[in-house]
Amino acid sequence: MSTAHTSVAEVLGALEGVAYPAGKDRLVAAARQAGASEEVVKALRGMPAEEYTGRDDVARSVRVDPDPGRTAARRGQQVRRGGKPGFAQHLWEEPKTLIHEEFDR
Known part of the structure; x- marks a missing residue:
């Protein structure tokens, strides 16, 4: 599974108005509705399909590039x-x- 070239802060920023608990599909839909970049959506799609109880759960589960500044x-x-x-x-x-x-x- 590849990592997305974004940051955890960007992913969480796209999920500002989400009510938890929320499933992966709901998080992806909320990010798209918020106008998130394709990299943020890719990071959310790469998470395990389970219920997330809050932003901390999402931050622990999302796979992002550890050095997104690299070209x-x-x-x-x-x-x-x-x-x-x-x-x-x-x-x-x-x-x-x-x-x-x-x-x-």
Whole structure:
């Protein structure tokens, strides 16, 4: 299951007027009605189909990108370069530039 490129705050913002408990389908419909982006709707559709008792339940269940500021080009560069097994892409070390190497001397 993939993650959506949005944040938990954006998802919860799209669900401002929802009365809980609410099922996944009702949350998706409420987000669409509120004019949420496709990424927010994608994040809500990726949640398990169950009843959510409140905003905290939604925040714990929604799958979002841990670093939504990365561009598609940046994510592709990280994939091509590879990383250490067991580390998420946003935690991979960046190679030092010549300027950073000079500062380390």
